[in-house]
Amino acid sequence: MTQYIIRRLLQAIPLLFIISLILFILMRNTGDPLATMGGRRLTRPEDRERLARQFGLDKPIYVQYLYWLIGNDWTKIDMDGDGIPETPGTRKGVLRGEFGTSLVIRGKPVSTLIWERLPNTLLLMITTEVVIIIFSIIIGVYSALRQYSVIDHLVTTVSFVGYSMPIFFIALASMYLFAVNFKKWGLPYLPTVGMFDPQIGKTPAQVALHMVLPVFSMALISIAGYSRFVRATMLEVMNEDYIRTARAKGLPNFTILFIHALKNASLPLVTIIGLDIPMLLGGAIVTERIFAWPGMGRLFLDHVSRADTPVVMGILMLISVAVIVFQLITDIVYAWLDPRIRYT
Amino acid sequence: MATLLEVRDLTTRFHTLDGVVHAVNGISYTLEEGQTLGIVGESGCGKSASVLSVMRLIPEPPGKIAAGQVIYRGQDLLKLNESQMQHIRGKEIAMVFQDPMTSLNPVLTIGRQISEALIVHMGMTQKQAYQRTLELLNMVGIPQADSRYGDYPHQFSGGMRQRVMIAMALACMPSILIADEPTTALDVTIQAQIIDLVKTLRDRLGMAVIWITHDLGIIAGLAEKVIVMYAGFIVERGDVDDIYDDPRHPYTLALLKSLPRVDRSSKERLATIPGLPPDLLSLPPGCPFAPRCAYVIERCRQENPRLEIVDSHHEIACWVDVGTGRER
Numbered sequence: 001m002t003q004y005i006i007r008r009l010l011q012a013i014p015l016l017f018i019i020s021l022i023l024f025i026l027m028r029n030t031g032d033p034l035a036t037m038g039g040r041r042l043t044r045p046e047d048r049e050r051l052a053r054q055f056g057l058d059k060p061i062y063v064q065y066l067y068w069l070i071g072n073d074w075t076k077i078d079m080d081g082d083g084i085p086e087t088p089g090t091r092k093g094v095l096r097g098e099f100g101t102s103l104v105i106r107g108k109p110v111s112t113l114i115w116e117r118l119p120n121t122l123l124l125m126i127t128t129e130v131v132i133i134i135f136s137i138i139i140g141v142y143s144a145l146r147q148y149s150v151i152d153h154l155v156t157t158v159s160f161v162g163y164s165m166p167i168f169f170i171a172l173a174s175m176y177l178f179a180v181n182f183k184k185w186g187l188p189y190l191p192t193v194g195m196f197d198p199q200i201g202k203t204p205a206q207v208a209l210h211m212v213l214p215v216f217s218m219a220l221i222s223i224a225g226y227s228r229f230v231r232a233t234m235l236e237v238m239n240e241d242y243i244r245t246a247r248a249k250g251l252p253n254f255t256i257l258f259i260h261a262l263k264n265a266s267l268p269l270v271t272i273i274g275l276d277i278p279m280l281l282g283g284a285i286v287t288e289r290i291f292a293w294p295g296m297g298r299l300f301l302d303h304v305s306r307a308d309t310p311v312v313m314g315i316l317m318l319i320s321v322a323v324i325v326f327q328l329i330t331d332i333v334y335a336w337l338d339p340r341i342r343y344t
Numbered sequence: 345m346a347t348l349l350e351v352r353d354l355t356t357r358f359h360t361l362d363g364v365v366h367a368v369n370g371i372s373y374t375l376e377e378g379q380t381l382g383i384v385g386e387s388g389c390g391k392s393a394s395v396l397s398v399m400r401l402i403p404e405p406p407g408k409i410a411a412g413q414v415i416y417r418g419q420d421l422l423k424l425n426e427s428q429m430q431h432i433r434g435k436e437i438a439m440v441f442q443d444p445m446t447s448l449n450p451v452l453t454i455g456r457q458i459s460e461a462l463i464v465h466m467g468m469t470q471k472q473a474y475q476r477t478l479e480l481l482n483m484v485g486i487p488q489a490d491s492r493y494g495d496y497p498h499q500f501s502g503g504m505r506q507r508v509m510i511a512m513a514l515a516c517m518p519s520i521l522i523a524d525e526p527t528t529a530l531d532v533t534i535q536a537q538i539i540d541l542v543k544t545l546r547d548r549l550g551m552a553v554i555w556i557t558h559d560l561g562i563i564a565g566l567a568e569k570v571i572v573m574y575a576g577f578i579v580e581r582g583d584v585d586d587i588y589d590d591p592r593h594p595y596t597l598a599l600l601k602s603l604p605r606v607d608r609s610s611k612e613r614l615a616t617i618p619g620l621p622p623d624l625l626s627l628p629p630g631c632p633f634a635p636r637c638a639y640v641i642e643r644c645r646q647e648n649p650r651l652e653i654v655d656s657h658h659e660i661a662c663w664v665d666v667g668t669g670r671e672r
Contacts, residue, residue, distance in 0.1 A: 239403075241446040247401055248441075249461045249512065250434030253426075263451045338451050339496040 001335070004343035005328060012324045019320050020094075023313060024065050031307030033057070033103040053079055055103055068100065068313065069093050094317070100310035104303060110314040113299060118281070120195065121288075121295035123207070124214060125280035131219045132226055133273065139223065140230025141257060144238060155227065162224035171217040171290045178213060193292035214291040218284055222276075229272065233265040240264070267337055274330030278322035282315065348519055348552050349375040349398070349437075354412035356390075356397045359405060363625045367393035369576040370412070375520065380546065380553040382567030382584070384560055384599070386621050390576035391556045392442075395522045399439055400429050416520075435465040438513035442525040444505035448497035455493035458512045465516045480511040484541060503534035507541065514545060521546070522554045527562065539566060560603055564588060572596045575622050575632035578651055582658035592660045594639045631663070639664045641671055 034048050034057070052058045056067055056077065072089030079087045092098035099110035143152040162170075175192045182189035190213050191197065196206035237243065238261055246260040281296060288297035296315060303311040335341045356368035368390045375381050383391045396402050397409050400421060414421040421432060433439075441447040449457060458480060459473035468476065474493070481489035484507040497505055506526055513521055523542065527535040539562060546553050555566055563570055563584065570587045572580040572595060580593035591597045601615040619636040622628060628635070634644040643663045651661045654672075665672045 241441060241443060242449040244401060245441060245447045245509075245512075246449065248399060248433055248439040249464075250430040250432065251460060251464055252430060255460070255464075260449050260452070264449070340450060340498045 001332075001343060005332075008328050008331075015324065016317070016320060020069070020313070020317060021065065023316050024068065024309070025061065027307065027309045027312055028061050028064065031305075033307040033309065035307075049081060053077075053081055067091060067093065068310070070095055071098065099314040099317075102303070102308055102311050104306050104308045104311070110310050113311055114296070114314055114318065117294060117296045117299045120293065121281065121297065124211060124288075124293060124295060125284070127211060128215045128218045128222075129273070129277065129280060131215055132222045135219065135223045136226030136230050137262070137269075139227040141234055141262070143227070144231045144234035145257070147235060159224040159228055162220050163228075165221065167217060167221060167284070167286050168290060170220055171214070171287060174213050174217050175290075195294060210291075214284075214287050214293055217291075218287050226269075226272070230265065230269060233268050234261060237261045237265045263337060267334065270330055270333050270337065274326050274333070275323075278319055278326045281322050282319050346377050347374050348377045348379075348417065350413075350415040351394075351398065352413040352415070354394060354397055354414065355410040356393050356402060356407060357410050358407050360625075365624045366627055367407075367576055367624060368397060369627075371571075371573070371576075371578050373571055373578070373581065375552050375554065377519070378546075378550050378552055379569065380555060380567045382563035382570045383554065383556045383573060384558065384563055384570060385573035386558055388621055388624070389573045390624075391558075391573055392524050393576075394573070395439070395524060395554060395556060399433060399437060399522065400424075401433075401439075431465070434461045434513075434518070435516045436518055437520040437522060438516070438518040439522040439524065440506070440509045440513045440526045443529045444502055444509050444526075445529065447509060448505055450497055453494050453496055454500070454508045455495075458508070458515055461512065461515045476515070477511075480515055481508075483514070483545070484508070484511040486511070502530050503537060506530060506534075506538055510538075510541065510545070514549065517549060518551060520552045520554065522556075524556045525558070526555075528557070528559075535562075542566075560588075560599055572599070575627060576624060577632065577648075577661060578659075579633065579662070580658075580660045581651065582655075586655065586658045590655075590658075592654055592658065592666055593662050594637045594664065594666055595633050597666055598636075598638070631661075639666055639669055643671060 033055070034051050049058070056064055056072070059067070067089070068091075071091040071093030073092060075089055076085035077087055077089050078085045091100060094100075099114075102108045102110060102113060105113070139155055143149075143155045146152050178190045179192045180189075191210050192213065193210075195210050196202045197210075200206050243256060243261055246256045251260070282300060285297040285301050287293070288295045289301060292298075300312065300315050303315075331343065335343060350372075351374070352372050353370045354368055354372070355370050358365040358367055371390075371394055373381065383394070385391050393402065393407075397412075398414050398421065400409070402409060409422060412422065416432065416436065421429065424432070448454065455474070455477055459468075459470075459477045462468045462473040462476055463470070466473075466476075477493065478489045481492065486492055486504060486507055492500075497508070500508060509526070521542070526542075527538050530538060542553065542555075543566060545551075553566075555563065557563060567584050570580075570582060570584050571578050572587070572593060574595050580587065580591065580596045587596060588600070591600055595617075598615070598617045602617060604614055617636055622632045622635070628645070629648070630643075630645040631637070631648050634640050637644065639662075641664055647663070649661045649663050651659045653659050663671050
């Protein structure tokens with residue numbers, strides 16, 4: 001097992017190199033970070049050249065990638081544009097743990113930007129994921145047990161409606177109902193934007209209250225999909241011979257369902273959760289935008305639209321590493337759930 | 345001997361999309377304490393459905409126990425609610441299934457799977473259940489029980505898994521053990537071991553056994569009473585010796601003829617029963633065996649014979665006397 005983990009981690013190294021190279025090339029070819037830098041004024045050509053030299057954007061793309069990867073403090077760069085490199089570089093590069101500084105918010109380290117937003121996103125996303133898992137298991141198991149009952153049909157219908165609905169529609173509709181109309185009807189209503197009410201401050205209660213609508217919107221769609229999934233795998237497992245054995249032993253239904261059946265049915269579920277979790281780090285771009293949640297999704301959107309390569313690369317590499325790590329964790333959980341699985 | 349289990353007019357149907365499958369059609373039998381009853385018949389003749397109905401393990405829907413009574417120690421099991429039934433299953437009546445490869449939960453240790461019944465039914469603590477499980481594993485002949493307690497089913501061979509299944513079934517000392525073709529999936533030498541094991545344990549624990557098989561050869565040395573089933577009906581019932589020495593139903597006769605025997609020349613072709621068992625979706629009006637029967641007479645196609653006593657303890661459902669080939 002340890003050998004397997006080490007091998008998988010070693011395999012991840014070339015993979016991350018390839019991912020970073022492709023992403024870097026894509027980023028550098030999809031926008032000009034200097035275009036919007038002058039603010040409202042048009043940037044003068046000489047300013048553009050100066051900025052390009054400062055950021056190293058005048059270099060060929062492979063050099064830019066190299067600087068991003070290993071830094072440029074081992075060489076000198078030409079700052080004044082006379083063709084002779086004279087200023088020693090200061091960047092350390094990703095391999096030495098420095099993701100560079102933002103081009104848009106000048107001089108602000110990427111790591112600081114990410115660390116400011118990551119906890120907010122994690123709070124929102126982990127809560128959402130927990131809600132999704134709990135509710136989809138309950139709903140999925142119930143509709144598997146009462147297959148073709150009225151409630152099963154109802155859940156199926158609602159699932160399809162929920163699954164087909166775009167997130168922004170659910171988000172706006174829930175805002176309209178629970179915030180706008182509830183207020184109008186004189187009912188207790190929910191806040192729509194931000195993490196807390198600035199007048200009250202960032203108390204846990206405030207943050208929780210502000211999380212209700214975004215969590216609800218995101219969970220609704222995923223619960224629709226996941227619960228169908230749980231239902232399908234549970235139906236399959238409930239027809240297995242060992243479930244009949246468990247019933248023949250006279251075990252109570254709860255034990256049969258949640259120990260004998262669910263442990264078997266959870267294997268495919270673990271796969272999709274393992275794929276989902278790293279994506280949570282990126283935040284939900286649309287949801288965070290609508291609910292003005294200061295998370296990674298908004299950070300990503302703000303910076304990708306201005307071609308801020310270091311920040312975007314930082315976020316994407318974080319997600320890439322998370323994907324690889326969670327795939328490995330998924331494999332380990334697999335072996336723990338199903339003793340027949342052994343890695344060598 | 346006291347009657348332990350009495351099945352009366354048990355009728356089980358499956359309501360499928362294609363129509364109603366008449367799996368069990370009004371069968372009755374009794375089982376006495378310590379007695380071994382063999383139920384034989386081809387695949388799909390309602391053997392398993394009949395015992396699963398007794399255990400109330402028929403999946404509902406599509407299955408439905410349409411009529412009948414199952415009297416166990418004076419109470420009708422078909423009238424119990426689900427939680428009362430849970431106290432019968434595993435504790436009073438236990439079951440061993442056909443395929444030990446799929447009947448054990450692959451993700452739970454065998455120790456856990458055996459001990460959980462003890463904890464639920466006997467109110468044992470984890471520790472007591474652990475001790476008892478080790479005893480059970482020893483009893484069914486699994487060596488090094490304490491080191492195998494934490495093993496998973498895939499670490500056992502087919503025969504060993506069936507021993508685990510038996511240990512699991514016997515955990516709470518049931519009065520009745522239902523064995524639903526427990527040796528079909530095993531190779532012949534292992535079959536013999538499992539049959540011997542069940543025999544030994546039956547005699548030691550004094551339980552009654554219902555043994556289902558399509559193999560008449562197994563029943564001979566095991567059961568006292570035999571029921572022959574065809575298309576969800578009991579076609580012949582009697583003491584084991586009567587069935588083997590003096591079979592009266594053409595179906596039983598044909599089954600016995602199709603058994604390979606060591607005392608016959610191996611050059612002879614083994615007899616087969618022509619045709620297939622009837623489609624249980626639409627049973628013919630007469631005797632269900634009539635289309636395949638060598639002794640068929642006109643009446644067989646019109647009326648389905650009822651089970652009648654022909655000798656002491658020997659009943660058949662047939663219009664024909666196989667000795668003369670004429671109507672009885």
